[in-house]
Amino acid sequence: MAPSAAEVVASASSLFSKVTPNPTSDPAIYDTHHQKFTNDGLPTTTEAWLERARRVSEILAVDAAARDIENKSPRAEVALLKSSGLLKVLGPKAYGGGGQGWDVGYKAIREVAKGDGSIGMLLGYHLLWSTTANVVGTNEQKDRFQRTIMENNYFIGALTWSSGAVNPRDNDLKITDHGDHLIFDGQKHFNTGGVVSDLTVLEGVLEGTEDHIFAFVTTQQEGITFAHNWNNVGLRLTESGSVKISQVKVPWVNALGWDIVSRTPNPATLDIPFATLLLPTIQLVFSNFYLGIALGSLQFATKYTATSTRAWPFGGDNKTSATEEFYVLERYGNFFAHLRAAEVLADRAGEEVAGIYARYGESREISERERGEVAEWVASAKVVTTDESLRVTAGVFEVTWK
The missing domain is CATH 1.10.540.10 (Acyl-CoA dehydrogenase/oxidase, N-terminal domain)
Structure with a gap:
């Protein structure tokens, strides 16, 4: 049952x-x-x-x-x-x-x-x-x-998106209006960095509406309780465990992008394509730390192979060291070439994101088409860096035997 x-x-x-x-x-x-x-x-x-x-x-x-x-x-x-x-x-x-x-x-x-x-x-x-x-x-x-x-x-933590508040495993935090301030309540399975943060970004839905509100709050307060239950395989030090939000008070003046007189989203800040740039921006964050992990793995494996991997003794054309093995050289060359290409793509996507903020950070008048085009660059980088990072971090074990 x-x-x-x-x-x-x-x-x-x-x-x-x-x-x-x-x-x-x-x-x-x-x-x-x-x-x-x-x-x-x-x-x-x-x-x-x-x-x-x-x-x-x-x-x-x-x-x-x-x-x-x-x-x-x-x-x-x-x-x-x-x-x-x-x-x-x-x-x-x-x-x-x-x-x-x-x-x-x-x-x-x-x-x-x-x-x-x-x-x-x-x-x-x-x-x-x-x-x-x-x-x-x-x-x-x-x-x-x-x-x-x-x-x-x-240092800023967050209970938002993949770090919590809009994670598909959870409902949004509930926000209630109490006159000059808001109250946030709810629970999230994931938050990233919150335990060690100074400020935390909360995000939820205002009761009686479908409108979302972002707000900075002080992390160390009674209404924010961390479960300290993050014990993941990989990325263990990100402190991405569960968190409970109970009666956390936020002044209306800290409701990002809202008109505090009318209690409505300010169309000049929220009802435009520019306000949606947070999503592609963080997706490229993922691409770059994935890529960094893969590059670090390749660097570590290269040193290990040069110092510890034995030449294969059963090939018939035996080498004196692993770094002379054709298979080993081919694997490393392939990994290096693909990661170099992924870096170039990630850098180009990064230039596109940086260019959007440089051009429209003040006016916020980016067109839907331009916003879509930068998202395409980010998505392309995300696909390639994810695939290559997984391939390399798994594949280095093929060339790091004892």
């Missing part, structure tokens, strides 16, 4: 009452790096930003496998992203940000993911959700939240 609705609710509630938080990693383990990044200051050129991302990737790669096994809540890793300045790469220079475009942001995500896929994913989610007000907020909200995030070096 199927469980009743009351039994389902009771079971979900018990999920949050029985868990204990994971141990957290200690930010002090990166003190030497924090100090160096602080002394060096923020990068000032595109290449310097990418070099900073490569440096963070190298730091993380040293013990990525061990940290994944330990599965500690990644406070140290987020602290490293903060001190490196990478959380600010897209932010306006006026408020202490890097002033770079999404094309650079995507490459930074990819670089970090080469060393640690989980932290590359966290960086990608932060960059997307930290710019939410730029896409769906009013000009005043865009300015206010960018200033707040940059000046405080905040």
Whole structure:
């Protein structure tokens, strides 16, 4: 017999009452790096930003496998992203940000993911959700939240889309109007980075309507309860477990893109193609950390093959080392060529996304056709990077025997 609705609710509630938080990693383990990044200051050129991302990737790669096994809540890793300045790469220079475009942001995500896929994913989610007000907020909200995030070096988590609020496993959060403020209630199976975030993006549907509302809230508050139940195979340090939202209060002035007098979506910010750019933007985030994971896997496998893989002893044309084996050379060459092509496609898609924001970030007057065309570039990149990343991360085991 199927469980009743009351039994389902009771079971979900018990999920949050029985868990204990994971141990957290200690930010002090990166003190030497924090100090160096602080002394060096923020990068000032595109290449310097990418070099900073490569440096963070190298730091993380040293013990990525061990940290994944330990599965500690990644406070140290987020602290490293903060001190490196990478959380600010897209932010306006006026408020202490890097002033770079999404094309650079995507490459930074990819670089970090080469060393640690989980932290590359966290960086990608932060960059997307930290710019939410730029896409769906009013000009005043865009300015206010960018200033707040940059000046405080905040890390942003989210209970939205694939990280929660519009995930198909869940209903939307319920939003009720209480005069000068809103109340968010509900539960999500997934959130990404929320446990270690400073601010969280909530999203839900206003009661009695079909209208969605995005809002930033402080993460550490009584109404946000994390289940600490993320124990996935892969990407374990993304802290993507369940979360309960109970009576979380949001002032109407923080309802992104809404007219607080009429209590209606502002057509100048929400009823236009520009407001839908969050979706293709985050899809390309996925493409780039997938690609970074594959590139990192190939780099690791190459070193392993050169130092540990034995030449095949039963071929009749025996080689002295695995790096002389025709099959091994063919596999690596094939993986390298396909990943290089995937990188070029991802970079082109990133340039398209960056160009859209550069041209229409102020006016928001992008046409439906232009929005559709950039989505096509993103979708193409997503298909290719997904296929190739899966092929390479599985295929390297064919050339890394003992």
